[in-house]
Amino acid sequence: xxxxxxxxxxxxxxLQDAGRLGWQHLGVSPAGPADGHAAAWANHLLxxxxxxxxxxxxLGDVLLExxxxxxxxxxxxxxxxxxxxxxxxxxxxxxxxxxxxLQIGFARRGQRLYLAVAGxxxxxxxxxxxxxxxxDGLGGLDGRGSALAVGDxxxxxxxxxxxPAATPARFIPDYAxxxxxxxxxxxxxxxxxxxxxxxxxQQTWRVTAQSDRMGARLAGEPLRAPARPWSEGVAFGxxxxxxxxxxxxxxxxxxTMGGYPLLGWVHPRDCWRLAQSTAHQTLRFTPISVESAxxxxxxxxxxxx
Amino acid sequence: xxxxxxxxxEALLVRLAEAPDAALPAxxxxxxxxxxxxxxxxxxxxxxxxxxLLLHYDLRRIxxxxxxxxxxxxxxxxxxxxxxxxxxxxxxIPVWYAGEDxxxxxxxxxxxxxxxxxxxxxxxxxxxxxxxxxxxxxxxxLDARLALPRRATPRTRVPAGSLAIAERQTAIYPQTSPGGWxxxxxxxxxxxDAARQPPCPLAVGDRVRFIPxxxxxxxxxxxxx
Numbered sequence: 258x259x260x261x262x263x264x265x266x267x268x269x270x271x272l273q274d275a276g277r278l279g280w281q282h283l284g285v286s287p288a289g290p291a292d293g294h295a296a297a298w299a300n301h302l303l304x305x306x307x308x309x310x311x312x313x314x315x316l317g318d319v320l321l322e323x324x325x326x327x328x329x330x331x332x333x334x335x336x337x338x339x340x341x342x343x344x345x346x347x348x349x350x351x352x353x354x355x356x357x358x359l360q361i362g363f364a365r366r367g368q369r370l371y372l373a374v375a376g377x378x379x380x381x382x383x384x385x386x387x388x389x390x391x392x393d394g395l396g397g398l399d400g401r402g403s404a405l406a407v408g409d410x411x412x413x414x415x416x417x418x419x420x421p422a423a424t425p426a427r428f429i430p431d432y433a434x435x436x437x438x439x440x441x442x443x444x445x446x447x448x449x450x451x452x453x454x455x456x457x458x459q460q461t462w463r464v465t466a467q468s469d470r471m472g473a474r475l476a477g478e479p480l481r482a483p484a485r486p487w488s489e490g491v492a493f494g495x496x497x498x499x500x501x502x503x504x505x506x507x508x509x510x511x512x513t514m515g516g517y518p519l520l521g522w523v524h525p526r527d528c529w530r531l532a533q534s535t536a537h538q539t540l541r542f543t544p545i546s547v548e549s550a551x552x553x554x555x556x557x558x559x560x561x562x
Numbered sequence: 563x564x565x566x567x568x569x570x571x572e573a574l575l576v577r578l579a580e581a582p583d584a585a586l587p588a589x590x591x592x593x594x595x596x597x598x599x600x601x602x603x604x605x606x607x608x609x610x611x612x613x614x615l616l617l618h619y620d621l622r623r624i625x626x627x628x629x630x631x632x633x634x635x636x637x638x639x640x641x642x643x644x645x646x647x648x649x650x651x652x653x654x655i656p657v658w659y660a661g662e663d664x665x666x667x668x669x670x671x672x673x674x675x676x677x678x679x680x681x682x683x684x685x686x687x688x689x690x691x692x693x694x695x696x697x698x699x700x701x702x703x704l705d706a707r708l709a710l711p712r713r714a715t716p717r718t719r720v721p722a723g724s725l726a727i728a729e730r731q732t733a734i735y736p737q738t739s740p741g742g743w744x745x746x747x748x749x750x751x752x753x754x755d756a757a758r759q760p761p762c763p764l765a766v767g768d769r770v771r772f773i774p775x776x777x778x779x780x781x782x783x784x785x786x787x
Contacts, residue, residue, distance in 0.1 A: 281607040281618065282594065283754070283762045285696045383756050393696050394737060395756055441570060486581065488691060490609030490616025492573035514611055514693030522570030550571040551625060558622050 259325030260379075260412040263405055264358070269315040270405035272378060272397050275308030277386035281490070281513040288388035288396065291470050291509045291532035292369055293525070295333035297561045298424050299373035302330040302350045307561045309377035310387045312405070314370050319361040319405075321372075323353045325415040328375040332424065334367030334432065334533060349423035350375075367432035367533040375416035390510060392471070430530060435461075435538065438527040439545035440496065444519025448483035449498075456480075457520065458542050462504070466536035470510040473531050475540075476503055480520070488516040494523040508532055524550045526557060564637055568626045569616060576615045576633070584703075587690045588650045590615060591767030593640045600636050604629065610766045611691050650688070650767040655734070657683070657725050657772045658780035661745035667727070670710055679774060681705045682746060687732060687770045697736035697754025697762040701770055704730045716742035721787050723749045725772070736762075750785035 273296065276289025290296035290313050300309045317336040330350040331338060338345045339360045345351050347370070353359065364370065380387050380398055389397035389404065397403050398411075405411075446454060462475040479502025491497075495507045497517040506523050507515070508531070523531065524545060534540060565577040578593070579586055590610045597617065598608050607618035619629055659679045668675045687701035694700075704727055712728045717740060720726070724735045726743035735741055736754035749772075754762050764770070775783070 278606045278618075280696075280761070281609045282692065282766070283696055283760075284693045284698050285761075287607075384761065395696070400756070441568070443568065443570075487612040487614075488693065489575065489611045489614045490569075490573075492569040492616065492618065494570050512693060513609055514691060525571060547568045547571060547626070551621060554571050554621055 258410070258412070259415050260410055261374075262322045262324060263319075263407055263409040263411065264322055265318060265320035266405040266407050266409065267314050267317060267319040267361070270319055271313045271315075271389040271391075272310055272380060272405070273313045273388050274310045274386055275388075276509070277384055277388050277390065277395065280384050284513050285384065285395065286390050286393055286510050286512060287493075288386070288390040288393075289509050290371065292333055292371070292529040294430070294529045295369070295533075296371045296373075297557075298348065298428065299330045299332040299371040300377075301561055302332070302348075302422050302424065303328055303373055303375045303418065305373060305375065305377055309373065310380060311371050311373040311378065312411070314361060314372060315368060317361045317363045317370065319372075321359045321411070323355055323357050323359065325355050325413070326353065327413060327416045328352050328418045329359065330373050331361070331370055333370035334364035336364040336370055337362030346423070348429050350418065350421060352418070368535055369533060374413045375418055376414045379412040379414070392510065430533070432533050435540055436527070436530050436534065437541050437543050438531060439524040439550065440521045440542045441524070441547050441550055442521040442544055443547075444495070444521055445483055445485060446520050448518065449480065449520060453480055454520070458544065461539050461541055464531075464534045464536055464538050464540065468536065470508060470532075472497075472505040472507045472511065473534070474503065474505050479503055482518045485516060485518045488514045491515040492522060493525055494528045496520045496523055506531060525554055564641075566626070566630045566633075572619060572621050574617045574619065574626045574629050576617065576637075577613060578615065579613045582612045582690065584688065586613070587688050588767035589640075591650065591765060592643070593637075594766070596636055596640060597633070601629070601632055611693070650769050651765070652686075652769045652771065653764060654771050654773050655749055655751055656775045656779065656783060657747045657749045658775050658777055658785065659683075659725075659747040660777065661725065661747045663744040664746055667708070667710065667744050667746065671708055673707065678708060678746070681708055682727070682732070683772045683774055685771075689764050689766050689768045689770065690731075692762065692764065692766060695735075695737060695739055697764070699733060699753065699762075699764045699770075701732045702730060704732050706730070710744060712742040713744065716740050720745065721748070723751065723785065723787075725749055748780065748785060748787065750780055750783035
């Protein structure tokens with residue numbers, strides 16, 4: 258058998274791939290990585306296809322023992338990283354020999370980091386995807402949505418690559434900064450009125466501790482939400498305003514339908530950045546047209562395939 | 563009054579009506595099938611709701627304007643099409659009416675427990691939408707005499723298979739989950755199983771009737787708890 262033994266699993270480590278597409282009409286959440294940017298780079302550095310199964314590690318504190326020779330890459334939150342006690346760099350790929358231990362400490366900036374192995378982790382798909390969705394009880398090692406646990410076995414094939422590679426510095430986000438998220442105004446925006454919309458873009462919002470993979474919950478000067486009669490399907494990045502007036506941006510583990518009024522949709526790439534913001538961090542919004550957001554997203558897809 | 567609206571960078575919302583009528587869920591289900599058949603090559607998800615259809619598309623293959631163009635003839639044909647083809651499949655779901663809220667519901671509605679059961683299982687319901695959780699089907703329309711607001715504090719744990727009501731809707735909880743609806747009974751049916759094809763027997767537009775069974779029949783059918 259070749260793969261990795263889990264010696265410390267961290268508070269919430271989840272196997273993810275491109276997400277569970279095609280089942281939203283039955284209420285199945287798409288899931289997938291909360292930060293598609295860091296996940297895409299981790300796979301890309303190893304020559305893996307986009308969406309190859311990798312491990313999303315929230316907050317760090319993971320110890321893995323390799324049982325084969327392979328290459329790995331870790332991208333995302335800034336956490337201490339070492340191989341048999343020797344420091345290794347994030348946002349780069351490096352070789353691992355059988356018997357070596359890979360240690361990830363607690364994240365200092367950002368929330369989640371992505372561990373990819375050359376060729377990807379091997380596990381059975383549920384409804385076409387290995388993406389772990391705990392609320393739905395789907396995906397992951399047991400197929401029932403469980404997070405990684407001590408003693409788990411992460412199977413992968415042995416592999417070798419020609420040499421090191423790293424993400425260019427300009428593509429590595431600084432998670433300590435307060436981001437400006439681009440938002441496509443739409444949905445029920447007209448019913449909120451021009452004044453509220455202007456206020457929304459002017460004020461500084463704060464990420465709250467209630468945020469999770471389902472949605473980022475923000476706090477600020479509350480909005481007055483108009484009523485909305487019928488639930489509709491919801492898309493990635495939908496900015497919902499529940500009756501308390503504090504926005505929720507729907508992320509990877511979003512539900513498939515929603516009834517709260519919408520102010521618009523956050524650019525998917527900025528949703529990924531938002532998923533790295535820790536509780537109490539601040540952020541602002543700026544408007545972007547659907548067409549501009551699409552052009553930007555297409556460039557991302559062209560690069561990562 | 564069909565309207566298109568981009569829902570972010572990778573989805574298009576098709577609004578089909580201001581408010582649902584009895585026939586609309588089944589009509590939307592027919593439209594969803596046609597859209598899947600005609601445009602499946604560029605769509606990742608087709609999500610029918612009460613008055614709308616949300617189309618998640620692959621931005622690498624199409625954008626919302628091209629999608630709206632390709633949709634136009636499908637929608638035109640759908641609008642011309644007769645309602646008679648849209649009956650929806652009928653499901654007969656067994657239920658043991660012994661839910662813990664049954665006496666309370668009867669009291670709140672000023673009815674006997676038996677009348678509550680009779681009213682609930684007399685109606686034929688429509689699947690108006692599936693959401694909230696995998697396989698959670700919103701069924702309408704509950705008899706007005708049984709309409710009650712949701713619980714002020716949701717239960718943290720509602721067992722899988724629970725039959726519940728709230729407002730003018732009824733539903734069966736597919737998995738054990740939190741829930742704010744009033745529990746009337748339990749069904750041995752599992753409404754979502756990822757290993758089954760299809761994973762959920764119900765689809766938007768289908769019809770549902772509840773068949774009362776006793777505890778022995780519930781247990782014989784594999785009912786738990």
